[in-house]
Amino acid sequence: MARIQAITVPKWGLTMTEGTVSQWLVEEGDTINLGDAIMDMETSKVINVVESVVAGTLRRQVAQEGDTLPVAALLGVLAEAEVADAEIDAFIAGYVIDESASGAPAEADTHDAVPAPPPPASAPAPVEHTPSAAATASAPAAAGAPPVPDALKDGDDDSGVHASRHARKLAARLGINLHNVAGSGRNDRISVADIERAIATAGGSVPAKQPAQRGPEFNPVPADDSDVPATSVARRLAKTLGVNLHQCRPTGRHGRVCKYDVEAACALLHGTPAPAAAPAEIAAEPAPLPESVPMSGMRRTIASRLQASKQRIPHYRVSMDIRLDALLGLRRQINAGDPAANLSVTDCVVKAVAMALVKMPEVNVHYDEATQSMQRFRDADISVAVAIPDGLITPIVKAANTLTLTQIAAQMRDLATRAKAGTLQAEEVQGGSFSISNLGMFGVRQFDAIINPPQAAILAVAGAEQRMVVDDGEPQVATVMTVSLSCDHRVIDGAVAAQFLQLLKRFMETPSLMLA
Amino acid sequence: MAEMAMRAAINLALREEMRRDERVIMIGTDIAGGAQGSSGAEDVAGGVLGITKGLLSEFGAGRVIDTPISEMGYMGVAVGAAATGLRPVAELMFIDFIGCCGDMLLNQAAKIRYMFGGKSTCPLVVRTTIGAGANAAAQHSQSLYHWVTAVPGLKVVVPSNAYDARGLLATAIRDDDPVIFCEHKALYDFPAAAVEIPDASYTIPFGEANFVTEGTDVTVVALGLMTHIAAGVAAALSGKGISVEVIDPRTTSPLDEESILESVASTGRLVIVDESAARCGFGQDVAALVAERAFHALKAPIKVVTPPHCPTPFSPPLEQAWIPSGERVAGAILETMGLDPALAAA
Numbered sequence: 001m002a003r004i005q006a007i008t009v010p011k012w013g014l015t016m017t018e019g020t021v022s023q024w025l026v027e028e029g030d031t032i033n034l035g036d037a038i039m040d041m042e043t044s045k046v047i048n049v050v051e052s053v054v055a056g057t058l059r060r061q062v063a064q065e066g067d068t069l070p071v072a073a074l075l076g077v078l079a080e081a082e083v084a085d086a087e088i089d090a091f092i093a094g095y096v097i098d099e100s101a102s103g104a105p106a107e108a109d110t111h112d113a114v115p116a117p118p119p120p121a122s123a124p125a126p127v128e129h130t131p132s133a134a135a136t137a138s139a140p141a142a143a144g145a146p147p148v149p150d151a152l153k154d155g156d157d158d159s160g161v162h163a164s165r166h167a168r169k170l171a172a173r174l175g176i177n178l179h180n181v182a183g184s185g186r187n188d189r190i191s192v193a194d195i196e197r198a199i200a201t202a203g204g205s206v207p208a209k210q211p212a213q214r215g216p217e218f219n220p221v222p223a224d225d226s227d228v229p230a231t232s233v234a235r236r237l238a239k240t241l242g243v244n245l246h247q248c249r250p251t252g253r254h255g256r257v258c259k260y261d262v263e264a265a266c267a268l269l270h271g272t273p274a275p276a277a278a279p280a281e282i283a284a285e286p287a288p289l290p291e292s293v294p295m296s297g298m299r300r301t302i303a304s305r306l307q308a309s310k311q312r313i314p315h316y317r318v319s320m321d322i323r324l325d326a327l328l329g330l331r332r333q334i335n336a337g338d339p340a341a342n343l344s345v346t347d348c349v350v351k352a353v354a355m356a357l358v359k360m361p362e363v364n365v366h367y368d369e370a371t372q373s374m375q376r377f378r379d380a381d382i383s384v385a386v387a388i389p390d391g392l393i394t395p396i397v398k399a400a401n402t403l404t405l406t407q408i409a410a411q412m413r414d415l416a417t418r419a420k421a422g423t424l425q426a427e428e429v430q431g432g433s434f435s436i437s438n439l440g441m442f443g444v445r446q447f448d449a450i451i452n453p454p455q456a457a458i459l460a461v462a463g464a465e466q467r468m469v470v471d472d473g474e475p476q477v478a479t480v481m482t483v484s485l486s487c488d489h490r491v492i493d494g495a496v497a498a499q500f501l502q503l504l505k506r507f508m509e510t511p512s513l514m515l516a
Numbered sequence: 517m518a519e520m521a522m523r524a525a526i527n528l529a530l531r532e533e534m535r536r537d538e539r540v541i542m543i544g545t546d547i548a549g550g551a552q553g554s555s556g557a558e559d560v561a562g563g564v565l566g567i568t569k570g571l572l573s574e575f576g577a578g579r580v581i582d583t584p585i586s587e588m589g590y591m592g593v594a595v596g597a598a599a600t601g602l603r604p605v606a607e608l609m610f611i612d613f614i615g616c617c618g619d620m621l622l623n624q625a626a627k628i629r630y631m632f633g634g635k636s637t638c639p640l641v642v643r644t645t646i647g648a649g650a651n652a653a654a655q656h657s658q659s660l661y662h663w664v665t666a667v668p669g670l671k672v673v674v675p676s677n678a679y680d681a682r683g684l685l686a687t688a689i690r691d692d693d694p695v696i697f698c699e700h701k702a703l704y705d706f707p708a709a710a711v712e713i714p715d716a717s718y719t720i721p722f723g724e725a726n727f728v729t730e731g732t733d734v735t736v737v738a739l740g741l742m743t744h745i746a747a748g749v750a751a752a753l754s755g756k757g758i759s760v761e762v763i764d765p766r767t768t769s770p771l772d773e774e775s776i777l778e779s780v781a782s783t784g785r786l787v788i789v790d791e792s793a794a795r796c797g798f799g800q801d802v803a804a805l806v807a808e809r810a811f812h813a814l815k816a817p818i819k820v821v822t823p824p825h826c827p828t829p830f831s832p833p834l835e836q837a838w839i840p841s842g843e844r845v846a847g848a849i850l851e852t853m854g855l856d857p858a859l860a861a862a
Contacts (some may be wrong), residue, residue: 164774165725165730166778166781167778186724186770186774226816226853227784229814256812390616
């Protein structure tokens with residue numbers, strides 16, 4: 001039975017109404033498993049990864065990169081190989097956004113005492129559609145049904161095929177015909193592992209076992225948790241503490257509940273940390289359990305992006321000290337002459353970096369690893385990292401090379417204010433050809449930043465401070481700042497980075513050159 | 517189809533194989549006569565065990581060779597015959613006396629194929645009896661199949677019912693390697709071991725377990741007589757809502773490890789009921805297998821139910837206490853479920 005499944009725009013938060021497709025992470029024809037990252041989607045605040053809640057083969061990318069779509073709108077279509085293109089076209093043409101999934105509020109329903117439908121879960125329910133043309137005797141496939149490829153299901157009566165008892169049971173449960181599975185056991189017998197291998201080879205995934213159903217007449221403990229995989233220590237501890245293992249979040253290997261999980265559950269359930277098991281004579285203070293903090297969508301995005309960047313990109317850093325006395329003098333002059341300008345050091349750094357980037361476009365590049373291609377930009381679109389309560393965001397000062405210092409200052413103030421308010425538009429945080437991260441206001445002497453791909457470089461700006469410097473053998477006090485450039489060595493070589501810093505230093509130490 | 521006791525099924529299998537292949541011969545102590553033949557007439561009793569009755573009459577003394585009590589002697593003859601073209605079925609009346617023919621079996625029969633680089637084989641079957649319960653005292657009650665299982669080159673069969681005994685014996689006789697075929701004395705006339713068997717001859721492959729019952733809570737591995745004890749416990753516990761899967765491996769070498777592991781993966785609990793030994797026995801071998809390969813599937817420690825580590829007592833009440841009882845098996849099952857084993861008595 002052909003089945004077609006929809007991938008839809010998820011609803012990540014109560015206020016989310018639409019999302020913009022920033023990038024497909026899978027191609028048409030790819031096999032998608034539950035939980036696979038399939039797309040980067042951008043909302044008003046952040047770019048997040050869409051994870052699939054259905055499994056199958058991606059047959060059609062309905063949404064194109066750059067499309068902005070309402071919640072529950074169709075992004076793509078999964079279907080088995082034998083589903084005809086025409087059926088998929090019909091499915092797409094007939095697709096209607098499920099209003100309950102989009103969370104359309106049932107407002108002003110005063111004449112009706114029936115309460116509004118419960119708020120939608122943060123992940124949309126898998127939407128399963130069968131095209132009406134082929135709507136005959138649909139298999140009783142529940143949502144999230146085992147994605148066993150149909151190729152394994154066909155065949156003649158397999159009762160004579162040599163299979164182990166549990167392999168036959170599994171095949172019966174999944175509707176697999178054993179003629180389609182090769183046996184690797186003694187006397188060519190088919191094992192459970194053989195079936196799992198066949199499913200994987202055919203592009204499916206092995207569904208999780210249903211927990212055993214126990215009749216009500218026999219219930220060894222009020223809530224039997226013996227089916228929950230757990231380490232022996234965790235099981236014992238749970239028994240001692242009266243914690244049901246079902247209520248523990250498994251973080252151990254093989255998906256098992258481990259000791260820490262039981263302690264965490266105990267603390268959550270009873271509001272008290274698990275009693276320390278330390279011997280009495282040591283009498284150690286029971287260490288307070290760490291607070292469990294959920295990872296926000298933004299945190300997860302930051303975590304995965306920067307981890308990927310740090311792991312994939314051959315970073316190297318070049319640092320340089322820059323004397324700021326002249327620049328600070330210029331800033332004082334401008335701010336004194338035009339109090340509304342309110343120029344910050346960061347604004348000056350943005351300007352200087354933009355000037356340097358235009359002079360050295362080798363650093364003003366994007367690198368696409370997949371296609372081994374490099375894009376070089378004429379204008380300097382500078383992403384400036386702004387700390388916000390949830391994490392950080394990088395609004396972009398576009399074509400900063402064409403802006404005056406006061407224009408940059410005004411833009412920066414606007415962007416930072418709206419970043420903190422969470423009202424930045426998607427296009428204001430997407431793109432950018434180069435990044436600046438400034439921790440100078442915290443008195444940092446020097447730090448290194450992680451590149452924000454597909455960009456190839458990021459400048460880490462530390463604090464300006466008075467240092468002793470030696471000029472022509474004479475010690476004197478100067479205001480000095482250390483900047484560190486992190487570069488992707490695949491596209492920017494060390495000498496280029498060093499020359500860029502030299503150029504930047506020249507613009508900042510002789511700021512009148514920025515006007516030249 | 518006809519219901520047949522295990523004793524009769526073994527006799528039938530021997531007869532069928534001797535008819536099928538004239539290289540099949542029988543050799544052993546008293547197999548042509550027997551203690552009950554007070555008249556001295558041949559083929560009255562069919563040996564002390566009554567298994568070979570009628571074979572002498574049908575196949576003659578040339579193929580059914582009666583010997584004195586001389587295990588080393590006739591086993592040597594049997595191994596030599598096997599190595600030179602016959603397919604002997606030797607009867608070792610009690611496995612307890614395997615020590616008397618140990619060199620023939622352990623050092624000769626088991627090694628011939630390997631040490632001659634595969635140029636020679638040893639298609640020998642040693643039929644022997646195991647098991648307590650016959651009030652036969654410590655020298656006639658052991659279940660030493662774990663000894664022979666430990667020797668590479670020997671295949672070991674422990675049937676639990678008439679159907680399996682017939683099919684497995686046919687396989688053993690047609691197998692080119694030496695097979696130790698261990699018949700539990702108590703099963704020869706055991707009602708539950710007497711089952712319907714087909715009219716036509718058939719074989720059962722080695723290394724493939726029989727699922728006596730299917731269940732979801734606890735896996736019980738048991739051989740021979742213990743299979744019936746386990747099945748009885750499984751039936752009793754199903755009334756209490758505990759679903760027990762009883763697996764009879766049928767052969768200890770080769771062992772159907774896969775079926776045991778797959779079953780434990782599905783139940784998460786394992787009880788082994790084994791008459792062989794309290795130490796270094798078959799039960800401990802299976803326990804080690806599961807601990808090594810399926811530890812993460814286990815929800816409770818493995819339980820091994822064996823006799824105590826002492827010789828089988830002669831006193832009938834003590835002997836009955838020595839044999840793993842249904843109560844002990846049920847208690848072990850309940851313990852793996854985290855329940856009070858005392859419930860087994862209820």
